[in-house]
Amino acid sequence: MGKVIAIANQKGGVGKTTTSVNLSACLAQLGNRVLVVDTDPQGNLTSGVGVNKADMDQCVYNVLVEDLPAENVCVPTNIDRLDIIPATIQLAGAEIELVPTISREIRLKKSLDSLKENYDYIIIDCPPSLGLLTINALTSSDSVLIPVQCEFYALEGLSQLLNTIRLVQKHLNKQLMIEGVLLTMLDARTNLGIQVIEEVKKYFQDKVYKSVIPRNVRLGEAPSHGKPIIVYDPKSRGAEVYLELAKEVMESGERVR
Ligand code: ADP
Numbered sequence: 001m002g003k004v005i006a007i008a009n010q011k012g013g014v015g016k017t018t019t020s021v022n023l024s025a026c027l028a029q030l031g032n033r034v035l036v037v038d039t040d041p042q043g044n045l046t047s048g049v050g051v052n053k054a055d056m057d058q059c060v061y062n063v064l065v066e067d068l069p070a071e072n073v074c075v076p077t078n079i080d081r082l083d084i085i086p087a088t089i090q091l092a093g094a095e096i097e098l099v100p101t102i103s104r105e106i107r108l109k110k111s112l113d114s115l116k117e118n119y120d121y122i123i124i125d126c127p128p129s130l131g132l133l134t135i136n137a138l139t140s141s142d143s144v145l146i147p148v149q150c151e152f153y154a155l156e157g158l159s160q161l162l163n164t165i166r167l168v169q170k171h172l173n174k175q176l177m178i179e180g181v182l183l184t185m186l187d188a189r190t191n192l193g194i195q196v197i198e199e200v201k202k203y204f205q206d207k208v209y210k211s212v213i214p215r216n217v218r219l220g221e222a223p224s225h226g227k228p229i230i231v232y233d234p235k236s237r238g239a240e241v242y243l244e245l246a247k248e249v250m251e252s253g254e255r256v257r
């Protein structure tokens with residue numbers, strides 16, 4: 001049965017989508033069958049793995065709002081063993097359309113459950129909010145991976161996220177765990193980055209991954225080519241570190257089992 005991991009933080013621009021694309025691709029390269037799910041109406045994850053949103057008639061919207069089986073919207077990517085459930089701009093309406101519907105918080109979970117045995121990992125990229133799309137992602141997941149940008153206000157807003165996680169644990173998904181906290185966009189030339197790392201470690205302790213994602217020009221360029229970093233520039237530092245992260249994620253899973 002696949003492990004489901006939500007990549008969540010309601011702050012925008014902290015590296016959720018970059019981590020979803022690259023962690024998924026690295027897990028696939030390491031031999032895992034991986035499904036990545038885009039739940040952000042912006043669809044950056046979808047284009048980041050080279051899937052053309054304009055070609056998509058259906059997306060995660062139809063799963064959430066119209067109860068379409070998830071396997072009907074699953075498409076392969078150019079990367080071996082990596083499939084995606086894409087998002088298109090149609091998803092922008094879902095947050096509001098879901099409000100009056102029955103079991104609105106567990107719709108994604110219900111449809112992903114039927115796919116779990118086809119994959120080793122299902123990675124869900126969340127939008128930058130704590131609304132119904134993120135709640136659906138958290139309710140569907142075994143664990144949540146929190147990217148934290150190495151900047152001055154790094155910890156700001158995290159208490160809101162942790163509070164939402166606790167509410168989901170209490171009412172919707174008792175099993176939900178914190179998979180890990182990932183430090184992103186570290187600029188090694190500044191002391192600030194090092195200070196932030198210490199501060200985040202004080203707070204989250206051994207939940208913080210050893211792999212720290214550097215600010216890396218190639219990582220920023222890769223999405224515009226529709227490629228994960230291990231395809232776009234496999235020798236870059238960004239590719240190395242995302243591979244290390246994938247190994248950490250696999251090892252922590254083995255420890256729990
Ligand atoms: P989020 O999904 O949390 O909004 P993104 O992953 O889309 O954040 O990242 C925001 C922007 O920063 C994107 O343009 C992305 O390409 C860029 N970016 C993300 N991580 C890095 C990194 N480690 N180095 C350089 N640019 C990055």
Ligand code: MG
Binds near residue numbers: 017018040044
């Ligand atoms: Mg994003």
